[in-house]
Amino acid sequence: MSLFGNNLSDAEKCFIIHGIQDDFRTDGRSCDNYRTIELAVNVLTNTHGSSKVRLGNTELLVGVKVELGKPEKATPDEGRIEFHVDCSPNATPAAQRKAANKDFVNNIESMLVRTYANKIAIDLTSLCIIKGKMCWIVHVDVLILECGGNILDCTSLGVKSALQDTGIPRVVVKSGDEGEEEVELPDDPFDVQHISVNNVPILVTVSFVGTRHIIDATVEEESCCSASVVMGVTRRGRILGVRKQCGGSLNPETLVEMLEFGKKSGRQLHVALDKMLKSYEKGTTGYL
Amino acid sequence: MSSSTIVIKAPSKRRNNPIYAHASEVFLVTPGDVITEDADYMRGHGTYTNAGDEDNKLYASVAGVVERINKLVCVKALKTRYNGEVGDVVVGRIKEVQQKRWKVETNSRLDSTLQISSVNLPGGELRRRSAADELTMREYLKEGDLISAEVQQVHNDGMLSLHTRSLRYGKLGQGCCVVVSPSLIKRRKNHIHNLPCGATTILANNGYIWISITSGDACNEGDGGFNVNKEPVPLEEREVVCRLKNCIQCLAKSSVMLYDTSVLYAYESSLQYQVKEIMSEKVSLEIVNQTISLLEREKTGDG
């Protein structure tokens, strides 16, 4: 999915592929290593929850805003979660070309929608205020600032930490004059309830390069990967959505190996992220 | 650090580099500052004079260090695009194959061109360029290939035309390429170094740094260096190349001048760490400080 056309020469690709065979990548990592991840939470003041993630030189911002809205007909007692991904032209000038940018953004958005479209990821019934009339709509906006490969993992880390940081105002339902329920917002802005994120999935991309599969591929490694599998893994190792990308084909055994490998790495990511979010002290904003 | 632990940490407070005591006597300017007012100077890069006022004040147009070489006054900015001079060693990536030439991306203002006439085609130099050559250009060099070349000529609008008519230049084989700002590359007599640790680095003037193993076989005179060996590189040599790459990236991040001695010092001071640790925050700072102190000792030692 190397959208921004950084085409390497065959010799460089050879060097990378043979390196991965020897389990020694060009930046010294082995096949199951992640690059260091820098994460900051609550970086934007006028959002209900936000986070900034930097994985290697991939950088993105996730902002979560909640709105009151009407629930869907089919699901009167549930709120909704909507994803929107935007690639800022800062990432690379190629992001300006509408077509290429739209495919890249659709790819991420559809994977997020696919892994959150189930009962377990977010408890949507907790978002409902008045059955059939009023519920919370959670807008998750992802803004990609720099592309350094492995966008999907970075996005899901950002979304999970932003959702955990999200504070939904605690709403009081009072019966109004002619029996109509009325909703009253709390006056203290800090009287908020949090969404439970312990079943939120993290996307893990396992790319198959040469004859081995690797995790957390950089842009160069992505351009020489023949096939990659993206999967949403919950904390308990359940799989919430799988999709194969890049136009190569895999024999069934390697596909099974990659699924197992992705599940193991996904659970490690969850553990590391939760440890970090617990011990995260407010105040160190992203850029300064 | 066990192999697959995942490190997630809060963004580090941007540490600023230790500022050395005598940084003050260096003359720093920012755009719009007046550098000198006396008339006898030659205007160099990074400066401009206002046609309007008559007392020909010299203003700085970029932020950086003022350098005075007898009459010539110029301001050296920290990060710029490469403006080429004739004879510079350059590493570039083929961007487009056109009728009689290749367009090469060289981190400069405009794409440079490599004419088919300024390339050694297989079968020695004297071969006349026939129409058939023009049709099979893509076999020699195609999009994405990395080449090392020399600047043959600079056109008036700044476009460079390159040539690879010597054994040192040609298509680059297995290895990796790091892009840094051209002003970090110290201008030396020789930019292609076979380092003692078994790797060949080309610190090209245009900021593209190519690191590859010292290929013993200099056998490719006959074919103009166009076919490249593709067998796997043994692990130890690969480690040397990757360690060098990480060291160079550390130096570039803290904007230390890059030339063979500084790269070697950084390599030596990085030997005690694993290759993948070099890029982590504290280790890279440690390496940079050690390199600077070694350079300092070398300068005062024979200075």
Next chain:
Amino acid sequence: MSRCSFKAWDLLMLLFVTLLLFCFAFISMEHILGQKCIPGERLTSVESCRSGTGTYQRQGYIFASLTGVVCKEEKETDLPILYVASRHKAQSVPEVGNIVTCKITQISSRFAKCQITAVNNCSLAHAFRGMIRKEDVRSTERDKVEIFKSFHPGDIVLAKVLSLGDAQWYLLTTAENELGVVVAQSENGTPLTALSHNEMQCPVTHVKESRKVARPQKEHIGFPER
């Protein structure tokens, strides 16, 4: 006792399998000729013949890559060539060296742009963009060529594909006698008749127009039988 017999039994099995494989490879060669095949079907092993159009080689075997009938083209010097004859014409994309029929769309002082409509006399579903450069129009006195004296927009030209050119167009040449303008129209629309290798005449107004005319080949001239 059991140990050694186990080994003998194992040897016997191995021998039997190779025999089967060998004869399968040998027989298969004859029985698949004339058979219908779909992409991905394994046809024969590589030793018995080479892969032609519509087939590809993988791990020592030849597989079909088109739907159609398997045919063999005998080659005296070398192994026969196996190819798949599909209902579609073989050529769908111009390749280097093909003779193409194209229609001139635009001319400038340095080149003539054209639409490639047929390759090796089978028409293409979608036209491809081609270009004939000034120096590729004629093999004699290449630099004294004037494009507008060789082609006019609307002419039908036979040309040969010189190279894939670049992203915008294929590079064509008409530097041989058999290549060049085949059908041209005068201003008032009547088709011109060829006079010489560089002149054509309108039968109605007898006005001579200069073109780079293709020499008509023998098999194309229909001599009126008595």
Next chain:
Amino acid sequence: MATDSRRLAVPQSSLDPKSLCPAKVERLLNDEEQRLDGRYSSESRGIYLQCGTVSQAKGSCYCELGNTKVVCSVYGPKDVEHYEDFQMEGKIKCEFKYAPFSCSKHRGHIPDLSEAEISDVILQALTASVRLQCYPKSLIEVFIIVLENDGSAVSASITAASLALADAGIEQYDIVTSASVRVYGNGNFLEDPTSVEEYRPQDFDSESGGDLNHGLVTVALLPTLNQVCAVLSNGHLECDVLVETIQMCTSLAQNLYTAARKCLLSSVKSVDQNNA
């Protein structure tokens, strides 16, 4: 979504009467292992494949999987747009679209996010099978329309697309066949699910153990080379259940090979008639 002014849009505030009383489907599988339409859990619907149905396309294929009807047409290698840069390998453009009348809910005219995702998945599957290096600098366009969606429309479209490419005379390493399976609780695998049996999160309430081991898995396969070229799954599955389902899908796709072969060979037979 930008409404298309040329067409008469459904009035915004209108309501599909069926949605007022959603048929709450309790159990897809009754006790003697039969499904709503009488099939057993490991029984697929009959498949009907017919090549050469669209006359002006270079190649086309019509596929019927039970009530699911899909038409795919392929427009042969054409010149790539002029602004694209040079590529030695051909390019495939794939567009998958549900017809507005095909699903129970009216769908828009402009492809939405899920249709764009499915187009991308089908594109990846076809790129694995087509020999692109035989078509330098050219573009192959594949258009898929689902006329009626009664479940596993994606797998029907992938098979139809590959047969349409073969019908168009485009060189392929192997045809692509695809199948989907619905995981329904632990241990039950419904092959070739209808639209009612497809996974919908709102059918479950989170108290009663949620939707563990419920989901829909679609796999596309190169049958003779036995290589997987597309995987798509949603719902909430345990890893080993997912692996088991993928293996089941691959074997299902493998069985489709004979039907696909018969369909292609029938179009070849017509070649002998007009040659003779």
Next chain:
Amino acid sequence: MAGLELISDQGYRIDGRKPTELRQIRCRLGVFTQADGSSYVEQGNTKVLASIYGPHEPSSNMRSKISHDKCIINCEYSQASFSSAERKHRPRGDRKSLDMAAHIKQTFESCIHTTLYPRSQIDIFLQILQSDGSNYCACVNAATLAIVDAGIAMKDYVCACSASLAKGTTLVDINHVEESAGCAELSAAVMPKLNKIVYSELNGRLHEDEIGKVLDSVVLGCNDMFAVMERTVREHVEETVSNFTHS
């Protein structure tokens, strides 16, 4: 008059600032690795990211606008959907952002030495992370810092500031509340050392003799802004130069 409650009777504004006081400014250079130059500027709650690509070979769609003697500046302004109070998804090409991009392009065309880079193109990309008024001014300041970071020759800094009039007193560096209060708002971009106004824009109506007063306060605001930016650039240059000259 709409501006009544903007200033309390003790002369303080809604967010506690004095009328001539700027919001807290924090900026940093060199934020991205892939861009040639980049910067991050915070003016109060308005947060802007700027990145510069170039001067480079004009991209294929800009090839028609190549001029042989000077470089073409291509500017793009985009606002994140979570940037303002209520979430509004702004597709990149909407009129407001094209408008803003044109203004910024105009501002920098007069300040960059375009003749030094013939036939090439400079891309200025601006991304608003959070908008709390005076977006234009924050963008101009961020773009200036990014251009300095990219080492592109320019005549002088370009600092921009905005001011509006409430109850006779001029309010400098107005935030979103004051901006939407409806009174006139003048924003201008100034080259502080050469003391030249590069760009100015007035929305709303201002009485003739008050324009001079508002303009002076804007120029004053720009000079204060310049002081902060100058200090940041000097710190950044000193930091990198110390290793630079040393090795």
